Amino acid sequence: MKFYTHDELKQLSLEDAKIYCSRLRRFLIGQVEKTGGHLASNLGIVEIAVGLMRVFFPPEDKIIYDVGHQSYVHKLLTGRGEQFSTLRSYGGLCGFTRREESPFDPFGAGHSSTSVSAALGMLRAQKIVNGDKKSAVIAVVGDGALSGGMTFEALNNVTPKDKLIVILNDNNMSISPNVGAMSKYFTKVRTSGFYYPLKHKTHSVLSAIPLVGGYLTSALGNTKKNIKKMVYPIALDPFGMYYLGPGDGNDLRVVELLLKEAARREGPVFIHLITKKGKGYSPAEKNPLVFHSITAKSSMSNQNAKTTFSRNFGEVITQLAANNPGICTITAAMAEGCGLTGFAKTYPKRFFDVGIAEAHAMTYAAGLGAGGALPVYAVYSTFFQRCYDQLLHDVALQNLPLLLAIDRAGFCDGDGATHHGLFDVALLSTIPGLVLDAPLTLESQSETLRLAVKNMQKGGGIHGVRYPKGCESSLIQKHFPHYAPASLVGKGETDVLFIVSGQVCEQVLLAYEKLKTEGKNPAVLLLTRLHPLPDLKEVLSPITGVKAIYMVEEGIRNGGVGETLAANRSEWGLPNAPISIFAVDNRFVPHGSRSHLLKHCGLDKDSLYRAALKIK
Structure with a gap:
C-alpha cells in the first residue's frame, strides 16, 4: 500500500x-x-x-x-x-x-x-x-x-x-x-x-436564499442557544x-x-x-469486545480451548460465592480480561465495575470491607500500580479484609513496558500484614483463593494472589502439582539450588532437566508464598552440599524476593553458598515475544543452563 x-x-x-x-x-x-x-x-x-x-x-x-x-x-x-x-x-x-x-x-x-x-x-x-x-x-x-x-x-x-x-x-x-x-x-x-453538522448545514442553506437569507440566518442565531441547550453537556x-x-x-x-x-x-x-x-x-x-485485542494468526493455538488462570479465578470465586453471601467482586473496566463475566451474570448485585478508576476501586473495596462484605478486587498487575496508596492507607492501615487478585503477573509479551507485571511483588512486600501467594498451577491457584476467602472470614487483612497470563505449564504441573508455600524437587549433594518464583519456573525446570542429562545434580525450590516468606529449613533438608544458589524471578530485582532472601539468608534457613540473583535489573523491558523477553533479561533456559555449567 x-x-x-x-x-x-x-x-x-x-x-x-x-x-x-x-x-x-x-x-x-x-x-x-x-x-x-x-x-x-x-x-x-x-x-x-x-x-x-x-x-x-x-x-x-x-x-x-x-x-x-x-x-x-x-x-x-x-x-x-x-x-x-x-x-x-x-x-x-x-x-x-x-x-x-x-x-x-x-x-x-x-x-x-x-x-x-x-x-x-x-x-x-x-x-x-x-x-x-x-x-x-x-x-x-x-x-x-x-x-x-x-x-x-x-x-x-x-x-x-x-x-x-x-x-x-x-x-x-x-x-x-x-x-x-x-x-x-x-x-x-x-x-x-448530530447538532453541529445540522447547524452548519442550516446556516449554509439559509444564507444562500436571495434577499432574506441574511435575515433568516440572524433569526436562527437568536434561537440557536436554545437549540444547543438540548444537547450541550452541562x-x-x-x-x-x-x-x-x-x-x-x-x-x-x-x-x-x-x-x-x-x-x-x-x-x-x-x-x-x-x-x-x-x-x-x-x-x-x-463483537468489538472480542476484537478489542486479537492474537496473531501465526501464534494461535488450541490454548483457546484450555482454562486460563483468569477464567479459573472467575469460576472459583463464583463457586465460593454460592456459600458466602458476603463475597462481592470489583473490577476497573476489566470484567472480561479478569474472568469475571460469569460472576457478573450469576451475582449481578454483588458485581461492581467502576470503570477505568483503579484507585477508586481500591478504596471502594475498603468501604465494602468496612461495611461487612468480603471484597475481591481483580486487577492487572500493571494497573495495580495506580492504587498502591489506597491499598496502604485505606485497606492495610485499617486492617480491612481484601482478596487482591493480581492478573497478568510477569511479562505481557507484545504490550511492552507499560503492561508488564514486574513491580507488584516489590511494592506489595512493603505492606505490613499482607500475605502474597504466586500459584503457578490451576489447582494451586484454586487452593490459594479458597485460603484467602477463609482468612477474610476470620477477620481483616489483605491476601494477594498473583498469577500469570494464559494457561498453566504442563512442566510446572508435572513437578509441582499441589499447593505448598514452598516445594522442592531434588535431593542429596547439590551443585546448584534454583530458588524460583513466577512463571519463569518453566525455564528453570527446562534448565534443571538439561543439567541432569549432563551429569549435574541441581535442585529447584518453588516459592508460592512470597510474603511473608516461609521458613525453608525443613523444606531444604533433603539436599546437602549446595555449591551455589541461583535466585530466579520474573520481576524487578530491587525489592524482589531474591534480594530479600539474600539479605537475610540465615533467617530463612538458606545453605551457606554463594548467591546469584537472576531477575529484571533496574530497567524497563521492551515489547516482544515471551521467548525474546526472557532472553533479553537473561532468564531463558539456555542462559540459566550456561551459568550453572560454570559452577565448580
Whole structure:
C-alpha cells in the first residue's frame, strides 16, 4: 500500500481522502491479523486520525493519544507504514505511542486517562519555553477515559486562556462496555442527534436564499442557544470549555469541519465525536469486545480451548460465592480480561465495575470491607500500580479484609513496558500484614483463593494472589502439582539450588532437566508464598552440599524476593553458598515475544543452563 506523506495527505481532495481512509482500514485488518494487537478501536478512529493530520501540522502541533493503543493509524500517517509488519515484535514498532519511536509521538502512554494532564502540561511548557510562539496541543481521549478521575482533575485545571483541544472519541466502549454516570450522560447526548453538522448545514442553506437569507440566518442565531441547550453537556460547563458536537466521527467532512472550528478558537475546546468501534469490518462491529485485542494468526493455538488462570479465578470465586453471601467482586473496566463475566451474570448485585478508576476501586473495596462484605478486587498487575496508596492507607492501615487478585503477573509479551507485571511483588512486600501467594498451577491457584476467602472470614487483612497470563505449564504441573508455600524437587549433594518464583519456573525446570542429562545434580525450590516468606529449613533438608544458589524471578530485582532472601539468608534457613540473583535489573523491558523477553533479561533456559555449567 502507498502511504502518503503529510503534505500529500493535505493536498488530497475530500473524496480522495475518504477513499484513503477505506484503504487504511483494509491495510489494518490484514496487518493486525498477522501481528496481533488492538484492532477494533483503530478501525473506529481512522477519520479522526486522518482529519488531525490534514488540519494540523505535527510534530510542531502536539497530538496526544490517550492510552496509545488507538494510535495505529497515527503511526501509518507519520512515516511508519513500511515498518508496520514489525508491530509489537522485539525491536519493532511499539503497540502504543512512544517518544523514542517518533517525533510525532510527543507523549508515551499505555495507561488510561493521562492525555489531558500531559497535554495541559505541554501547553504550559510551550508558553514558558517558546514565549509567544503558539502551537496546537490536542488530547484524543476515549469515552472510557472519562470514567477515570485523572481526566477530570486535568479539566479542573484548565483556564479560559488555555488553547487546549480535547477530542472525545466516543464509541461507548473501553475494553469492556463503559459504565457509570458519565457514560450514561454522554449516551443521552449521543442519542440526541448530530447538532453541529445540522447547524452548519442550516446556516449554509439559509444564507444562500436571495434577499432574506441574511435575515433568516440572524433569526436562527437568536434561537440557536436554545437549540444547543438540548444537547450541550452541562457536565462540561464548570470547566469553561467550548463544546462542539456531537458529530459523526466516521464522517471525514464533519471531523475536519469541527477540527477547523476548534483551531480557530482561542480558548479551550471540547470536541465530541461519535465513532463505531470496529468500523468497516463486520465481525469487529458485531463483537468489538472480542476484537478489542486479537492474537496473531501465526501464534494461535488450541490454548483457546484450555482454562486460563483468569477464567479459573472467575469460576472459583463464583463457586465460593454460592456459600458466602458476603463475597462481592470489583473490577476497573476489566470484567472480561479478569474472568469475571460469569460472576457478573450469576451475582449481578454483588458485581461492581467502576470503570477505568483503579484507585477508586481500591478504596471502594475498603468501604465494602468496612461495611461487612468480603471484597475481591481483580486487577492487572500493571494497573495495580495506580492504587498502591489506597491499598496502604485505606485497606492495610485499617486492617480491612481484601482478596487482591493480581492478573497478568510477569511479562505481557507484545504490550511492552507499560503492561508488564514486574513491580507488584516489590511494592506489595512493603505492606505490613499482607500475605502474597504466586500459584503457578490451576489447582494451586484454586487452593490459594479458597485460603484467602477463609482468612477474610476470620477477620481483616489483605491476601494477594498473583498469577500469570494464559494457561498453566504442563512442566510446572508435572513437578509441582499441589499447593505448598514452598516445594522442592531434588535431593542429596547439590551443585546448584534454583530458588524460583513466577512463571519463569518453566525455564528453570527446562534448565534443571538439561543439567541432569549432563551429569549435574541441581535442585529447584518453588516459592508460592512470597510474603511473608516461609521458613525453608525443613523444606531444604533433603539436599546437602549446595555449591551455589541461583535466585530466579520474573520481576524487578530491587525489592524482589531474591534480594530479600539474600539479605537475610540465615533467617530463612538458606545453605551457606554463594548467591546469584537472576531477575529484571533496574530497567524497563521492551515489547516482544515471551521467548525474546526472557532472553533479553537473561532468564531463558539456555542462559540459566550456561551459568550453572560454570559452577565448580
